[in-house]
Amino acid sequence: MEKITVSLGDRSYPITIAAGLFNDPASFWPLKAGDNAMLVTNQTLAPIYLQKLSALLSAAGVKVDQVILPDGEQYKTLAVMDEVFTALLQKPHGRDTTLIALGGGVIGDLTGFAAASYQRGVRFIQVPTTLLSQVDSSVGGKTAVNHPLGKNMIGAFYQPASVVVDTDCLATLPPRELASGLAEVIKYGIILDGDFFQWLEQNLDALLALDEKAMAYCIRRCCELKAEVVAADERETGLRALLNLGHTFGHAIEAHMGYGNWLHGEAVAAGMVMAARTAERLGQFSAADTDRIIALLLRAGLPVHGPESMAAEEYLPHMMRDKKVLAGELRLVLPLAIGRSEVRAGVAHDMVLAAINDCQKSL
Amino acid sequence: MEKITVSLGDRSYPITIAAGLFNDPASFWPLKAGDNAMLVTNQTLAPIYLQKLSALLSAAGVKVDQVILPDGEQYKTLAVMDEVFTALLQKPHGRDTTLIALGGGVIGDLTGFAAASYQRGVRFIQVPTTLLSQVDSSVGGKTAVNHPLGKNMIGAFYQPASVVVDTDCLATLPPRELASGLAEVIKYGIILDGDFFQWLEQNLDALLALDEKAMAYCIRRCCELKAEVVAADERETGLRALLNLGHTFGHAIEAHMGYGNWLHGEAVAAGMVMAARTAERLGQFSAADTDRIIALLLRAGLPVHGPESMAAEEYLPHMMRDKKVLAGELRLVLPLAIGRSEVRAGVAHDMVLAAINDCQKSL
Incomplete structure (x- = not known):
């Protein structure tokens, strides 16, 4: 297992890189028993990972809800982000919830901005599943959605609480x-x-x-x-x-x-x-x-x-x-x-x- | 003229309170000649103030564009905020622009969140025109839009660069x-x-x-x-x-x-x-x-x-x-x-x- 720390004072956070991380609930630090969480993923990844991760976290005492978004850069929009807010408010999830971004750069950027904005900021964990998001977009706190007139034009600098890179994900990557x-x-x-x-x-x-x-x-x-x-x-x-x-x-x-x-x-x-x-x-x-x-x-x-x-x-x-x-x-x-x-x-x-x-x- | 400082370290800012502030471009500190700005206001206030303030700032060398939103709490939404982004991108305005929120709490909250989010954060000035926004919402950096399931559920803590309270505005307030x-x-x-x-x-x-x-x-x-x-x-x-x-x-x-x-x-x-x-x-x-x-x-x-x-x-x-x-x-x-x-x-x-x-x- 490789561990790196992004050093940003009291907003520092770990990046954990290894195969098999999705088999151990401890990978998803700082989530702990009794916490609420919302798993955000897309329609392509949901059938592969959602049931497994939901079960893993539930067994560890985390109350997990989920929202499944359409897959693709063209859905990285304010309107699709609003679906995350609707899912959070329907339950409702409070300011003490944690968003889990399970997917590539689109899911990570959109979920990160949703976490920055929901109730003016809740905790989030990046779980990048593509090589691009593992080496780049999940690290560093740049979150955003696109506007028809420009990419990543609407967003926030907002750091995750941790980044979890399971290299096994790459086996299913096109x-x-x-x-x-x-x-x-x-x-x-x-x-x-x-x-x-x-x-x-x-x-x-x-x-x-x-x-x-x-x-x-x-x-x-x-x-x-x-x-x-x-x-x-x-x-x-x-x-x-x-x-x-x-x-x-x-x-x-x-x-x-x-x-x-x-x-x-x-x-x-x-x-x-x-x-x-x-x-x-x-x-x-x-x-x-x-x-x-x-x-x-x-x-x-x-x-x-x-x-x-x-x-x-x-x-x-x-x-x-x-x-x-x-x-x-x-x-x-x-x-x-x-x-x-x-x-x-x-x-x-x-x-x-x-x-x-x-x-x-x-x- | 009354001046108060909101003390937040390097994000501290002044609140200026007086009659007649809209007659002096210096009221709109830190805007200066050569700056770009976008005036955001609503359909009710535009006929009263927009031409006057645009002319005042233009004469002081500030390049001012404007966007006029519908008036009312029901328009404090992500969709209406998107109109501000569209106006900014059409010109286009860069990361060095300044948004000016001219209006009540709805305009202030929405414009503040737009400033927090546009290109991940640009400068903004609060110019509250209602008593409610002058005494409350324009000060303190709480910005937000509403969601059908809850008020102010989507937003950011984002402080203005200054707050300009012209008490003459109250004369036209219903x-x-x-x-x-x-x-x-x-x-x-x-x-x-x-x-x-x-x-x-x-x-x-x-x-x-x-x-x-x-x-x-x-x-x-x-x-x-x-x-x-x-x-x-x-x-x-x-x-x-x-x-x-x-x-x-x-x-x-x-x-x-x-x-x-x-x-x-x-x-x-x-x-x-x-x-x-x-x-x-x-x-x-x-x-x-x-x-x-x-x-x-x-x-x-x-x-x-x-x-x-x-x-x-x-x-x-x-x-x-x-x-x-x-x-x-x-x-x-x-x-x-x-x-x-x-x-x-x-x-x-x-x-x-x-x-x-x-x-x-x-x-």
């Missing part, structure tokens, strides 16, 4: 979802850790084969990197923005194509190549390093350009709604080397368009 | 709204300050006549009391719950009757009498003091019993969804004397029903 998670894994290597990027080049096949030892190390290293960044900059006033490499481009793809059509990691993969090409044009990144990124993304089964149907000009209106925009100026995360990156303001829009077109040439 | 505000004013006397209650008995006619000196003192004293309570207990783990005198009963009335039919202060007025009757039955409050409360509420033009059409039994399901409920047990704010109160758990439901019926006898 290959496209696994690849989407690997996009965020590769991102950590590019922005923060060249040695880890190299490790990924050497071990990608083991990860694709769900090798238990390789996967546990991979998730642990990503969570460590994220925990360090979040502890240093919880509310994204600086360093934390680096975690958004590829996301400004990627969010434009997701919004333009309609949420749920491109998976988040797929859009981020294409976006990272666009960021690398932008950095190349600025003379701060080598074509050889972009080629290493492209090769690794392709091995993971990820796209390295945007949708054919989306012209470069169609990215900018979406990108200008990015949360990093300040005083009307675009700010982009750009690599400086494999393992090092920066936030850069004042990149000319023409250069961004040219970099997007560089990627589309490979179509 | 008499029922003025009375509703006086209910919260009288509440402060009952729970915290017997001398202020006595001052109200002596000066209520001056307040009803909108005497400038009396009103400025009244608003200042209420804000002082609230600022002290909020500084001591921002997130309502103890003392702050006293501010909810009459609200557990009152919220039941508002929810049962449909939001907007009983004004908040009207429901709180009836609820305070119910709380007093409950305290009497517990032997901790005198009938003579309940009579003083009833007499003052009647002079202010407020109800002292619940709706005729609502049976005592119909209060409890709503009351059990109150945010003070812990481990399924009702907790009520009850007076101990005029000027002193407590939060009490474990009051028998039968006694609550009997106290509600005591009030209904006067029908």
Whole structure:
């Protein structure tokens, strides 16, 4: 079992990573006998895990209710979040309840924001079931829902009480979802850790084969990197923005194509190549390093350009709604080397368009 | 000009109270030339103030957009809040924008929660235009929207950057709204300050006549009391719950009757009498003091019993969804004397029903 702590003073919390955690009620600390809880999950995961986890927690003396939401990024909305509030109020659950987010990033982000908002804040536990949520979205307290005009535009910084990563969940994950998670894994290597990027080049096949030892190390290293960044900059006033490499481009793809059509990691993969090409044009990144990124993304089964149907000009209106925009100026995360990156303001829009077109040439 | 500070460390902020504040852009500190802002108000107030304030701020170099919402408690919903997000994203406004809540408690609560949630938190300024919001809801950082199953069930603790109280606004306030505000004013006397209650008995006619000196003192004293309570207990783990005198009963009335039919202060007025009757039955409050409360509420033009059409039994399901409920047990704010109160758990439901019926006898 791997344990990492996200250090945020009196809001610090543990991340526990292991196979078989769903067999032991102690995994779900700080829940204890006599507590009330609401399990929030989706229609795809409910048949696989809900009965098992409900029974486990009930046997441990936790009173568990449940709410099942539709599955998909297009349901990460205020309206669907309202279904969680309705379920909580129908019982009713009080301010002393605990929400359990059992699912991928959509369930985690939506449930986290519901926990931040229900009665102005109740406790919640992240139980991420996808690789993407295990290495990224479940850690760090960014919660949100989407708006038709922008992804993650409505939300809160709100930390969970604990994060429970059962690596057994990955066995039932569709290959496209696994690849989407690997996009965020590769991102950590590019922005923060060249040695880890190299490790990924050497071990990608083991990860694709769900090798238990390789996967546990991979998730642990990503969570460590994220925990360090979040502890240093919880509310994204600086360093934390680096975690958004590829996301400004990627969010434009997701919004333009309609949420749920491109998976988040797929859009981020294409976006990272666009960021690398932008950095190349600025003379701060080598074509050889972009080629290493492209090769690794392709091995993971990820796209390295945007949708054919989306012209470069169609990215900018979406990108200008990015949360990093300040005083009307675009700010982009750009690599400086494999393992090092920066936030850069004042990149000319023409250069961004040219970099997007560089990627589309490979179509 | 009266100035009070709400002391919350690096989130401290000023409350400015005076006539004529809407004539001076400096009133809207910390807004300054070059800032972006979104004025949020309702259809009733827009024709009175919007053009004037927009022009004032534009002339001072602030780029101001505006969104106008329907007027009434029934519109304090997630769906209406979404209209604010849409307006912000259409421009688009970035994380460096400032929301200005120009209106009563509905606009203040909804806009505050929108500010807490937009891009995970942007700055906002409270500009309360009703007596109720000037003495209560604009101060202290409780923001929320309603759910069909309970009032203020979805929200955040999120402090404004400043509160701007122009007492000239009260001149256009309908008499029922003025009375509703006086209910919260009288509440402060009952729970915290017997001398202020006595001052109200002596000066209520001056307040009803909108005497400038009396009103400025009244608003200042209420804000002082609230600022002290909020500084001591921002997130309502103890003392702050006293501010909810009459609200557990009152919220039941508002929810049962449909939001907007009983004004908040009207429901709180009836609820305070119910709380007093409950305290009497517990032997901790005198009938003579309940009579003083009833007499003052009647002079202010407020109800002292619940709706005729609502049976005592119909209060409890709503009351059990109150945010003070812990481990399924009702907790009520009850007076101990005029000027002193407590939060009490474990009051028998039968006694609550009997106290509600005591009030209904006067029908």
